[in-house]
Structure formats: structure tokens, C-alpha cells
Amino acid sequence: MEQAVEKVFTSDIVQVGAEKFGVIVDEKRLGEFENYLYRATTKSGDERVLRFTHSSHRMYEQVQAELDFLNYVADRGANVAKPYHSLENNFVEVCRTEDGTYFYCSLFEFAKGSHVKIDDVSIWNDTLFYEWGRTLGKLHRLAMDYPHTEHRVTWEEDELAVIQGIQDKEVYATGMELIGKIKKLPIEKGSFGLIHSDVHYHNFFYEEGRITVFDFDDAMYNYFIHDIAIVLYYSLVYWEGTEEEKALFTRHQLDVVRKGYEEENHLDEKWYETLPLFMRLRDVTLYAVLLKKFDDDLPERAEKLVSALYKRIIARKPIVDV
Incomplete structure (x- = not known):
């Protein structure tokens, strides 16, 4: 992740995003290449993934379009990690940073299973x-x-x-x-x-x-x-x-x-x-x-x-x- 983006991605941003979706977030990141990813848990104990996308990477409309498409295929039986609405019934929530840029926050199903390994012939087949x-x-x-x-x-x-x-x-x-x-x-x-x-x-x-x-x-x-x-x-x-x-x-x-x-x-x-x-x-x-x-x-x-x-x-x- 670019240094300028890392600088404005604070723990307060994570907390704001978590509150908007009503989840508790683990401190350790799952990923940080193009988006920041966190394991999250709902009040009922269900696992989710909370994602933060900086406005330098995607516009709000682009993120919304991504999640609309994902929700469409999920509703029709595709094998995907579906998106969830926030407490305000939005797929995308906006978190403003101290420099006036934004992080777009979204919540997803935590996929079942694990990554496959090419050298595991019991799976790679x-x-x-x-x-x-x-x-x-x-x-x-x-x-x-x-x-x-x-x-x-x-x-x-x-x-x-x-x-x-x-x-x-x-x-x-x-x-x-x-x-x-x-x-x-x-x-x-x-x-x-x-x-x-x-x-x-x-x-x-x-x-x-x-x-x-x-x-x-x-x-x-x-x-x-x-x-x-x-x-x-x-x-x-x-x-x-x-x-x-x-x-x-x-x-x-x-x-x-x-x-x-x-x-x-x-x-x-x-x-x-x-x-x-x-x-x-x-x-x-x-x-x-x-x-x-x-x-x-x-x-x-x-x-x-x-x-x-x-x-x-x-x-x-x-x-x-x-």
C-alpha cells in the first residue's frame, strides 16, 4: 500500500467502519495490497471480512457497482463471498480521513475453506x-x-x-x-x-x-x-x-x-x-x-x-x- 494512504489509515478509521456495520474487528490485518482487509465478527458470532478501499484506488460509484454485481450473482446461486448491508442498509459506507480523502468500507461473508496449494495433489486435481x-x-x-x-x-x-x-x-x-x-x-x-x-x-x-x-x-x-x-x-x-x-x-x-x-x-x-x-x-x-x-x-x-x-x-x- 502507498505510504500516503498508509499514513491516513488510522485505528479510528477502522473503528468507524466497524461501528457502521455493527461488527467487532480483529487487530491483525488479513491483507493490505490494494485494500485493507480485517477479520470481523457480528454480535451473533458470525465471521465476516471488513474491507477498506481508499479513494485513490476506486471511486465510490465503482465500489458500489462492484458490490451490486456481487450481490446479483450471489442471489442467483453463484459460489461467491456475498456482501452484507451496513446498519444504515448500505453496501458501501464512507469514512473521511484527516487529509480530506476517503475510505470506502464494505462487509463480506467469510468464505468457507482455505487457499489451495499447487503441490498438494490431494486437492490440486x-x-x-x-x-x-x-x-x-x-x-x-x-x-x-x-x-x-x-x-x-x-x-x-x-x-x-x-x-x-x-x-x-x-x-x-x-x-x-x-x-x-x-x-x-x-x-x-x-x-x-x-x-x-x-x-x-x-x-x-x-x-x-x-x-x-x-x-x-x-x-x-x-x-x-x-x-x-x-x-x-x-x-x-x-x-x-x-x-x-x-x-x-x-x-x-x-x-x-x-x-x-x-x-x-x-x-x-x-x-x-x-x-x-x-x-x-x-x-x-x-x-x-x-x-x-x-x-x-x-x-x-x-x-x-x-x-x-x-x-x-x-x-x-x-x-x-x-
């Missing part, structure tokens, strides 16, 4: 992959009938905001070229809409064969196939296997994910043929995000990843051959 696909399929099916909102960005706006900061001319040019190619894809109700956009294995909990997705902060208008590309991409990005091992794994994973997805929604074969485009663009995006986050002081693991990303970007190769 076809049962998970099928449920992962089914979960995405249901979210996409529900999104098709969701009323349009102007308060969530499009994929192009989001990507341009990131790529504009890239200093390397060749990487920048490649990113712009990929955006140009994706822009030419048709926008159709059955394959484009408001999506989570980041359902990798750190953004859901898993228990007894059921996924519960959280963190809709990056929800945007994008192609449905993007969500499937994210599954494949982040299943591999830190794996140091050979190209052949990665290809064999990914083709199998995709086959199982598709079967789960098709239980809830159908995507034409032509969309799966675009997966390399979306995975290549993710390389460019992740490259830009890591360099911005760490500036010129990359930790060893991040430096190794940035090097691999750069090589693939310059070679115009996706992370895996599907």
Missing part, C-alpha cells in the same frame, strides 16, 4: 479443475443478463492504464499490438460481459469440492475466455517444469476446466483458439505491474519472473502452447 470451470461458467451465464453499468471499466481501459507506464519500447509496442488484435474480436452477449477477471487460485477458498470466490475489486467488462486464460496462466507462472511438461499439464487442465464450464455455459471453439493472445497480454501486464511495484529493487523471485516474462514477450510466445 481434476475435481478442483472441474469445479473451477463450473464456477466460472455460472458467473458468466449470470453476467449475460446483468444490466450494463458505466461504473466498471472495460478490459482495454484497464490494460492501457497499466501498459502506458512501460519504459521498454519493444515490450510497450508488443502490448499495444496485442490490445489491437484483441480489440478486433467480436463483442457478443454469449462471450463478453462483466466478469471477475482474476479468478486465480489465490482469489478463492476451497472446501469439500466447493469453491467460494472473493475479491471482485477488479471486476470489468471483458471476454469470458479471459477468465479461463487466467486459470491456465497462474497455474503455470511459478512452475519451473519443462515446456513439454507445462503443455501436457495445461492441455489436460483445460480439458477438465472446459467440461466443468460447459455444465453451466457454452463458449464456441473459436474462443479457445484465442487463449494464446490473452496469455501473452497477461505476460505484458504482469511485467508492468511487477516493475511498478518494486521499482528497481526486485526481490530475487520477482527478478527471475520478470526475466522470464521479458524473454517470452520479446519472443512473442505465450507461457504455454495450448
Whole structure:
């Protein structure tokens, strides 16, 4: 979190937010990358997550639009950590800081289960992959009938905001070229809409064969196939296997994910043929995000990843051959 934001995020802000939702908050934070997250408890003893979003990260209308969409899919049976209203019956409450900026406070269900681990074969298997696909399929099916909102960005706006900061001319040019190619894809109700956009294995909990997705902060208008590309991409990005091992794994994973997805929604074969485009663009995006986050002081693991990303970007190769 930026130092300027950290400076104005006081214990008083946390207390005000907790009071607005009628919960008691643990002192230890659950997370603090783009939002501050706290474990909270209601008067009846139910566990919740209390989130604080600074106004430099999202506008009020953007947070409200995120929670409206989340509530919509939750009410229709999606496996998500649903939002809860405040004591004043609002999904979003405003907490003013000493410098005149704001934190937008919201409350969520505490998802059942825990994060999955790639090296745990008792969990990282076809049962998970099928449920992962089914979960995405249901979210996409529900999104098709969701009323349009102007308060969530499009994929192009989001990507341009990131790529504009890239200093390397060749990487920048490649990113712009990929955006140009994706822009030419048709926008159709059955394959484009408001999506989570980041359902990798750190953004859901898993228990007894059921996924519960959280963190809709990056929800945007994008192609449905993007969500499937994210599954494949982040299943591999830190794996140091050979190209052949990665290809064999990914083709199998995709086959199982598709079967789960098709239980809830159908995507034409032509969309799966675009997966390399979306995975290549993710390389460019992740490259830009890591360099911005760490500036010129990359930790060893991040430096190794940035090097691999750069090589693939310059070679115009996706992370895996599907």
C-alpha cells in the first residue's frame, strides 16, 4: 500500500467502519495490497471480512457497482463471498480521513475453506479443475443478463492504464499490438460481459469440492475466455517444469476446466483458439505491474519472473502452447 494512504489509515478509521456495520474487528490485518482487509465478527458470532478501499484506488460509484454485481450473482446461486448491508442498509459506507480523502468500507461473508496449494495433489486435481470451470461458467451465464453499468471499466481501459507506464519500447509496442488484435474480436452477449477477471487460485477458498470466490475489486467488462486464460496462466507462472511438461499439464487442465464450464455455459471453439493472445497480454501486464511495484529493487523471485516474462514477450510466445 502507498505510504500516503498508509499514513491516513488510522485505528479510528477502522473503528468507524466497524461501528457502521455493527461488527467487532480483529487487530491483525488479513491483507493490505490494494485494500485493507480485517477479520470481523457480528454480535451473533458470525465471521465476516471488513474491507477498506481508499479513494485513490476506486471511486465510490465503482465500489458500489462492484458490490451490486456481487450481490446479483450471489442471489442467483453463484459460489461467491456475498456482501452484507451496513446498519444504515448500505453496501458501501464512507469514512473521511484527516487529509480530506476517503475510505470506502464494505462487509463480506467469510468464505468457507482455505487457499489451495499447487503441490498438494490431494486437492490440486481434476475435481478442483472441474469445479473451477463450473464456477466460472455460472458467473458468466449470470453476467449475460446483468444490466450494463458505466461504473466498471472495460478490459482495454484497464490494460492501457497499466501498459502506458512501460519504459521498454519493444515490450510497450508488443502490448499495444496485442490490445489491437484483441480489440478486433467480436463483442457478443454469449462471450463478453462483466466478469471477475482474476479468478486465480489465490482469489478463492476451497472446501469439500466447493469453491467460494472473493475479491471482485477488479471486476470489468471483458471476454469470458479471459477468465479461463487466467486459470491456465497462474497455474503455470511459478512452475519451473519443462515446456513439454507445462503443455501436457495445461492441455489436460483445460480439458477438465472446459467440461466443468460447459455444465453451466457454452463458449464456441473459436474462443479457445484465442487463449494464446490473452496469455501473452497477461505476460505484458504482469511485467508492468511487477516493475511498478518494486521499482528497481526486485526481490530475487520477482527478478527471475520478470526475466522470464521479458524473454517470452520479446519472443512473442505465450507461457504455454495450448
